[in-house]
Amino acid sequence: MSYVCVIKHKQMIKTENFSPELQKISGIAKALAHPARLMILEYLVKQKVCISGDITREVPLSRTTVSQHLNELKKAGLVNGSVEGLNVNYCLNPEAIRKMKQTLINYLDKIDTGGPCLC
Secondary structure, three states, rough: OOOHHHHHHHHHHHHOOOOHHHHHHHHHHHHOOOHHHHHHHHHHHHHHOOOOOOOOOOOOHHHHHHHHHHHHHHHHOOOOEEEEOEEEEEOOHHHHHHHHHHHHHHHHHHOOOOOOOOO
């Protein structure tokens, strides 16, 4: 087993030590953890329709980089993409966005201290 495989295996085991809820929140945070992904989400919500073509006109990154960010958003379920001929149509997944929002609200409510720190 290579060194990389050992590290990945140990990371997987460590992740499994956390509740499914925390793993889900972590996945959401990872999907939102880059300003380009946030910009893509904002762009898609403004369009109100699925768009095809080059999002790089709106996001100041290369086509390859934008594609990688779209793939992360698709992996998280926040964006849908369907191939039509040579184009890929992208749009938000409203149900996934609603669930993500509620998950984050529930978590933030859980950790809200309701006042100043006592330390």
